[in-house]
Amino acid sequence: MKILITGATGLIGSRLSRQLHDLGHEIVITSRDRERAIAKLPFARDVVEWDPVRTPAPAAAFAGVEAVVNLMGEPVAGRWTAGRKRAIRDSRVLGTRNLVEGMRGARQSVTGTRNLVAGMRTAAESSPNSMLPEALVSASAIGYYGEGGDRVLAEDSRPGEDFLARVCVDWEGEAARAVTAGARVVIMRTGLVLAREGGALASMLPIFKAGFGGRLGSGRQWMSWIHVDDLVALYVEALTNPAFEGPLNAVAPGPVTNSELTETLARALRRPAVLPAPAFALKLALGEMAGAVLESQRVIPRAAVSASFRFKHETLEAALRALLKG
Numbered sequence: 345m346k347i348l349i350t351g352a353t354g355l356i357g358s359r360l361s362r363q364l365h366d367l368g369h370e371i372v373i374t375s376r377d378r379e380r381a382i383a384k385l386p387f388a389r390d391v392v393e394w395d396p397v398r399t400p401a402p403a404a405a406f407a408g409v410e411a412v413v414n415l416m417g418e419p420v421a422g423r424w425t426a427g428r429k430r431a432i433r434d435s436r437v438l439g440t441r442n443l444v445e446g447m448r449g450a451r452q453s454v455t456g457t458r459n460l461v462a463g464m465r466t467a468a469e470s471s472p473n474s475m476l477p478e479a480l481v482s483a484s485a486i487g488y489y490g491e492g493g494d495r496v497l498a499e500d501s502r503p504g505e506d507f508l509a510r511v512c513v514d515w516e517g518e519a520a521r522a523v524t525a526g527a528r529v530v531i532m533r534t535g536l537v538l539a540r541e542g543g544a545l546a547s548m549l550p551i552f553k554a555g556f557g558g559r560l561g562s563g564r565q566w567m568s569w570i571h572v573d574d575l576v577a578l579y580v581e582a583l584t585n586p587a588f589e590g591p592l593n594a595v596a597p598g599p600v601t602n603s604e605l606t607e608t609l610a611r612a613l614r615r616p617a618v619l620p621a622p623a624f625a626l627k628l629a630l631g632e633m634a635g636a637v638l639e640s641q642r643v644i645p646r647a648a649v650s651a652s653f654r655f656k657h658e659t660l661e662a663a664l665r666a667l668l669k670g
C-alpha cells in the first residue's frame with residue numbers, strides 16, 4: 345500500500361514509517377523541511393515539502409496514495425506562551441483542515457479525469473495515480489477528556505473544556521471531514537507514549553537516574569500510557585483493518601496513578617524517588633501547562649480491545665522493563 349504520513353519525522357512518525365516500510369508499504373512523507381526529512385527517513389519513496397498551517401496539501405502528494413496518517417503538531421511540552429498556544433492549536437486544527445482539503449482536491453482531480461472518459465475503462469482508472477486515500481488515521485490525545493478524576497474514560501466519554509480538550513475536539517472535527525472525501529476515519533486518542541528515544545520517559549530518565557525523581561503534585565492523578573511498539577502496532581492495525589473506525593483510545597489496558605508510575609520507574613532503575621514536585625512549584629515553572637501534567641485521565645482502550653487488538657505490554661512494569669533493558 346502507498347501511505348502518506350504527516351509528522352513522519354517525529355517520535356511516533358519515525359517509528360511508524362520505519363515499521364510500515366519494513367512491512368513492504370511505500371512511504372510518502374510531508375515535512376516543513378525536506379532536506380532534514382530525507383536525512384532522517386532516507387527510505388521514504390518521496391518527501392513533499394509543505395507548510396501545513398499556510399496552504400492546503402498539494403494534490404500531487406496524494407498520487408497513488410491509499411491511506412493517510414496524520415501526526416503533525418507543535419510539541420505540547422514546555423511553557424505555553426500565547427504564541428506556543430497558537431502554534432499548538434493551528435498546527436493541529438488548521439494543519440488537519442489543510443490536509444483534508446488536499447485529500448478533497450486529489451479526489452476531485454481523479455474523479456474529474458474519470459468522468460471525462462466515462463464509460464471506458466481507461467489507463468487513468470487502472471494506473472496507480474487514480475487511487476484515492478481510503479483511510480485517514482489521525483492523531484488526537486487523551487487530553488480530549490480534560491480532568492477526569494477517578495472516572496473510567498472510554499471512547500464515548502464526554503470531552504473536557506480546558507485548552508487541550510478544546511484543541512482535541514476541533515482537531516478531531518477537522519479529521520472527521522475526510523469522511524466526505526470518501527475516507528474511513530480513525531482518530532487515535534493517544535496517551536503518554538513511552539519510548540526510550542523521546543517524549544515523557546526520555547525527559548524523566550535523567551532526573552530519576554540521578555535520584556531526583558518524585559511524584560508530581562498529589563500523585564493521585566491517573567496517567568494513561570502506551571508502549572511505543574504497541575502504539576505503532578495499533579496504527580498499522582487501524583490503517584489496514586476496516587473494522588477500525590471512529591475514535592480509538594490508544595492507551596494500554598493498565599492506567600496507573602502518578603505515584604504508581606513514579607514508584608515503578610524508580611524500582612526499575614533501582615533509585616529512590618522521594619523528591620515530590622509540589623503542584624504550586626509546577627505551576628510556577630510551567631504556568632498553564634502544569635495543568636496537563638496534573639490532570640487525571642483514567643482511560644481504557646475499549647474500542648481496541650473489542651476489535652481484538654492484543655497489547656504486547658499490558659502493565660507498566662513490563663513496559664518499563666522492556667524499554668530499559670540494556
Ligand SMILES: NC(=O)c1ccc[n+]([C@@H]2O[C@H](COP(=O)([O-])OP(=O)(O)OC[C@H]3O[C@@H](n4cnc5c(N)ncnc54)[C@H](OP(=O)(O)O)[C@@H]3O)[C@@H](O)[C@H]2O)c1
Nearest residue numbers: 351353354355356375376415416417418435483485534537
Ligand atoms: N508523544 C506522545 O506522548 C503523544 C501523546 C498524545 C498525542 N500525541 C500526538 O501524536 C502526534 C505525534 O506525536 P509525536 O510525539 O511523534 O510528535 P513530535 O515528535 O513532536 O513530532 C511531530 C511532527 O510534527 C511536525 N511539527 C512540529 N511542529 C509543527 C508546527 N508548528 N507546525 C506544523 N508541523 C509541526 C514536525 O514535523 P516536520 O518538522 O518534519 O514538519 C514533527 O516531526 C502529535 O500530534 C501529538 O500531539 C503524542
